[in-house]
Amino acid sequence: KRRHKHSDELEKKIQNHLTDSMKPPGADGDIWELFAEEGEMKIYRKELVEDGLICDPLKAVHSIGNVTAREMCHYFWDTDVRMEWEGTIESFRVIEVPEEFTTIIYQTHRRVWPSAQRDCLYLSSMVKVDNPPSVGDKIPHDTWIVCNFSVDHPEANPVSGCVRALIEIALICQTFITPPKDGGPITRDCLQCDIIYVANVNPGGWAPASVLRSIYKREYPKFLRRFTAYVQDKTRKLDI
Numbered sequence: 626k627r628r629h630k631h632s633d634e635l636e637k638k639i640q641n642h643l644t645d646s647m648k649p650p651g652a653d654g655d656i657w658e659l660f661a662e663e664g665e666m667k668i669y670r671k672e673l674v675e676d677g678l679i680c681d682p683l684k685a686v687h688s689i690g691n692v693t694a695r696e697m698c699h700y701f702w703d704t705d706v707r708m709e710w711e712g713t714i715e716s717f718r719v720i721e722v723p724e725e726f727t728t729i730i731y732q733t734h735r736r737v738w739p740s741a742q743r744d745c746l747y748l749s750s751m752v753k754v755d756n757p758p759s760v761g762d763k764i765p766h767d768t769w770i771v772c773n774f775s776v777d778h779p780e781a782n783p784v785s786g787c788v789r790a791l792i793e794i795a796l797i798c799q800t801f802i803t804p805p806k807d808g809g810p811i812t813r814d815c816l817q818c819d820i821i822y823v824a825n826v827n828p829g830g831w832a833p834a835s836v837l838r839s840i841y842k843r844e845y846p847k848f849l850r851r852f853t854a855y856v857q858d859k860t861r862k863l864d865i
């Protein structure tokens with residue numbers, strides 16, 4: 626069962642995301658503030674300060690056509706294409722590949738004045754979920770998750786001057802297929818992918834609340850817009 630050093634922790638986090646993060650905002654009695662909305666994309670946050678640091682949890686829900694859950698998670702997880710859609714990373718390095726769909730990554734983000742530059746050291750794993758909880762009455766064709774969470778690693782060799790941010794992030798995607806009325810073949814037009822993106826980022830050190838909150842308000846909608854458009858564009862030409 627224990628495949629590598631972080632196997633147990635990864636399993637536990639995935640289970641937590643499937644029970645907690647898949648609940649629609651508000652279902653858990655928590656008060657989520659809707660702070661950005663563009664069509665199907667809705668982004669919620671909560672105000673949370675821990676040890677004086679802004680740790681606002683973020684939850685985004687979205688639904689896009691013509692792609693599968695596996696494609697969405699693949700392009701989010703695959704470091705070969707990371708710089709094609711990521712807008713705030715300055716550099717990254719794959720430190721270790723504990724198993725086929727699990728990597729340990731060290732990355733630095735672009736510095737945003739006046740706070741110090743942030744870096745992250747995290748495990749990133751892509752997993753097909755076998756028995757997903759069904760949200761509402763729609764039955765998903767399949768469910769995939771990418772789970773990114775901070776870990777330690779002796780070979781991180783961090784960039785000096787960076788403050789280590791701590792992350793707990795997940796991208797959970799579900800494919801829904803609507804077969805064509807005329808009984809014809811399933812094409813991309815029959816696909817709908819429901820997306821849940823949750824991000825808990827601890828900035829790791831002081832940064833002005835106003836600066837952090839304005840970064841989040843600007844960067845998360847931009848990231849979700851850019852990333853989903855990127856996957857739709859990359860898959861438009863692929864045969865299904």
Ligand SMILES: Cc1cccc(-c2n[nH]cc2-c2ccc(F)c(-c3ccc(S(=O)(=O)CCO)cc3)c2)n1
Binds near residue numbers: 711713735792
């Ligand atoms: C897209 C976005 C949203 C909110 C803030 C920023 C940002 N701007 N300047 C510095 C950062 C920054 C600081 C610390 C972080 F952990 C991440 C961070 C964000 C997302 C992810 S991920 O796992 O979703 C995608 C992989 O990088 C990991 C780290 C990003 N970028």
